[in-house]
Amino acid sequence: MTTETILYIILAGVLSAALAVFMYGYKSKQKGSLRWILGTLRFVTLFLILLLLINPKFKSETYTIEKPKLPVLIDNSASIGELGQKDNVSQILQNLKENSELNDKFDLSYYSFGSDFRESDSLSFKEKNTNISKALSLTNNLFKNQTAPTILITDGNQTLGTDYEFSSATFKNNIYPVILGDSIKYTDLKIEQLNTNRYAFLKNQFPVEVILTYSGTNPVKSEFVVTQGNATVYKTTVPFSENETSKTLNFTLSASAVGLQKYTAQIFPLADEKNKTNNSKQFAVEVIDQATNVLVVSKIAHPDLGALKKSIITNERRTVTFKKPAEAVSLLNDYQLVILYQPDRSFASVFAEIEKTSKNTLVISGLQTDWYFLNGAQDNFNKEASNASEDVQAKLNSNYGTFAVEDIDFNNLPPLHTEFGALTISVPNEVMLEQTVNGLTNGNPLLATMEINGKRDAIWDGEGFWRWRARSFLETESFQSFDDFIGNLVQYLASNKRRSRLEVSSETFYYNNNPIKISAQYFDKNYVFDNRASLNISVKNTETEKQTVFPMLLRNNYYEVDLNSLPAGEYNYTVSVLNEAVSSSGNFTILDFNVEQQFLNADVSKLRHIAQSTNGKAYFAIQSDMLISALMANTNYQNVEKSEQKIVPLLDWKYLLFLIVLALAAEWFIRKYNGLI
Incomplete structure (x- = not known):
């Protein structure tokens, strides 16, 4: 006092x-x-x-003693089992948990990782991918500003994410890798990577790129072939040597038939190869007879246009063409969707032609939009024109039911620039994104869709969404979430297909090391999304005749099922609604490719490099006692006395x-x- x-x-x-x-x-x-x-x-x-x-x-004032943290990250991917390291992992964990001196000095916590990162309660070693970089980054954030040396139990073979070897500068705590597997170099031929388009057009050639690698010392030759069924569609002989360990093959194949075309690429193994699984790889291309053509009409240059194009052409079934208003009038009939970016009076002839041809449109407005012109050029919406600007953010309408929209964290995306004023839509519509200012909705739609007599339109009132795409990459290290959002919007607007009460979205084929998801939307008799329905999907393997039924789970404004538990093969499916005579059927193929089976040994050099760059040290699995001794002897890891003062x-x-x-x-x-x- x-x-x-x-x-x-x-x-x-x-x-x-x-x-x-x-x-x-x-x-x-x-x-x-x-x-x-x-x-x-x-x-x-x-x-x-x-x-x-x-x-x-x-x-x-109270005093507490805080022990240094010791997170233990455990590789839960299938490659650990393939390399025969399950028992070593169990032994290492037993040594850590049973060492009383180590547990007295450190506060141990256990996490497992594969594609994702989570607290470890049990290990299955069945994860189909490994993302070491993500696990280390999340651990770094989790123990920010704390003393937390990190034990990394892994074989070092990463299949997803950025290269952890070159991300080590961002890791603040010492990393102690425990290497699972040996460092012996075996003679091996391998298909390192195969790149091709997902879609191709009928009677066209589509490119294929294959990267082949060789591990060995003697000069060798092997034959590389690509087969489709019993037919060989490409063949070449490839030489390797100790100094020439990698070959890149570029060739084209013919798209001669519509539908899913499956291929097998193979480099014939050498006589003394240990791992022959990585000598072949299946891939597929869906051949289509026409593309969805999108026309973007703009008078100005803006970063939004680049982001729009990149997002749309991520799907090879779509093409994008840019034209100025005067050039676009005579071309509208060649396109399924016309995107009008920040229209002004120079767009008058374009709007007149759109009214004649009833083309589907997406109007994107911003600070350079002439609202006096736009209000009179169409009858769907109207905005009170002003000379003031406003920064607005987006909020997803969870009741939006026109098509499935996944929340890409719209609330936290950068603000868009728009002209201040009330936007009124005078025709039946559904608001997908609402405008918010300082976290509160201002009553105006940011993005809304309309459908009148089969014609589909949308208004997007805000410029600067190229920052959304950039933020998406910063948050997830991928543009996919934003590109999927734009892709779904374009797919809906570019189609004149009559809406049904049950809409199902699926791919023609999936690789079994990637997510296998099917989504659906169910509408009541008034075509309002029904979130109270019970949807099931019945999946039947066409070869084994085995049939499995999965419930579909509600995700905001759509239902979804994860089918990653299914083995490779061809499947027919039927989505049905409980107690309703409504169903939708289709088929898909799961291609077999287990990337975790491609490795012969541990990536010792990368693990040693990350240990060295973070002032840690790498140990092999049999050296776990040495690791414990080193942690106990390190005087940098001491208890910290913290005081807390309260009034x-x-x-x-x-x-x-x-x-x-x-x-x-x-x-x-x-x-x-x-x-x-």
């Missing part, structure tokens, strides 16, 4: 005593002990009331209030008993 507070308390005591003496000593007619009892109670009441008003406080009230106001009431009640009772009231 401060000196000032103590003086106030003394003053309160003196004042309370003076008032009590004045009331029961000087003015009171009572005699003997009664006046002293009543005077004391009145003093207590007055003093406690004044004490409650002063509210004295004092500082409380707390001297007396709880509830207790003071109780004592005041008690003193007043006692005084009243005594006075009543003695006939003084």
Whole structure:
């Protein structure tokens, strides 16, 4: 307590005593002990009331001992089992958990990783991908500003994410890799990577790129072939040597038939190869007879246009053409969707032609949009024009039901620039994204879709969404989430297909090391999305005739099922709605490719490099005792004493209030008993 507070308390005591003496000593007619009892109670009441008003406080300081953290990251991918390291992992974990001295010095926590990163409760070694970089980055964020040396139990073979070897500069804590597998170099031929388009056009050639690698010392030759069924569609002989360990083949194949075309690429193994799984790889191309053509009409240059194009052409079934308004008028019939970017009076002839041809449109407005012109050029929407600008953010309408939209964290995306004013849509519509300012909706749509007599239109009132694509990459190290959002919007707007009550979205083929997901939307008889329905998907393997039924789970405004548990093969599926005579059928193929089976040994050099660059040290699995000894001997990892200072009230106001009431009640009772009231 401060000196000032103590003086106030003394003053309160003196004042309370003076008032009590004045009331029961000087003015009171009572005699003997009664006046002293009543005077004391009145003093207590007055003093406690004044004490409650002063509210004295004092500082409380507590001390805690915090042990250094020791996160243990465990590789839960299938390659650990392929390299025969499951028992080594179990032994390492047992040594860590049973060492009492280590557990006394460190606060240990266990995490497993494959494609994702999570707290470890059990290990399956069935993850189909390995993302070491993500696991280290999340650990770095989780233990930011803490002493947390990290044990990394892995074979070092990464199949997803950025290269962890070159990301080590961002890791603040020491990393101690425990290497699973040996460093012996075996003779091996391998298809390192195969790149091709997912789609090709009928009667065209599509490119294929194959990277082949060789591990060995003697000069060798092998034959590389690509087959489709029993037919060989490409063949060449490839030489390798100790100095020439990699070959890149570029060739084209013919798309001669519509539909899914499956191929097998193979480099014939050498006689002494240990791992022959990585000598072949299946791939597929869906051949289509026409593309979805999108025309972007713009008078200005803007980064949004580049982001728009990159997102749309991510799907090879779509093409994008840019034209100025004067050039676009005569070309509209060649396109399924016309995107009008920030239109002004130079777009007059384009809008007139769109009205004649009933082309589907997406209007994107911004600070350079002429709203006086745009309000008169169409009848779907109207905005109060002004010369003021406004920055707005987006909020996903969870009830949007026109098509499935995944929330890509719209709330936290950078703001878009728009002209200030109320936007009113005068035709039946659904708002997908709402405008927000400082976290509050302002009543205006940011993105809304309309469908009238089979014609589909949309209004996007905001420029600067190229930053959304950039932020998407910064957050997820991929543009995919934003590109999928744009792709779904374009797919809906470019189609004139009549809407059905059950819409199912699936791919023609999947690789089994990637997510295998099918989504669906179910609408009631008024074509309003029904989130109370129960959807099931029945999946049948066409070869084994095995049939499996999965429930589809509700995700905001669509239903989804994850089919990664299915083995490779060809499948037919039927999505049905419980207690409704509504269903939708289709088929897909799962191609067999287990990237975790491609490795012969541990990537020792990368693990040693990341240990060295973070001032840690790498150990092999049999050296776990040496790792524990090194951690125990390191004087940099010490307990930290932390103090916490709190300012707390001297007396709880509830207790003071109780004592005041008690003193007043006692005084009243005594006075009543003695006939003084």
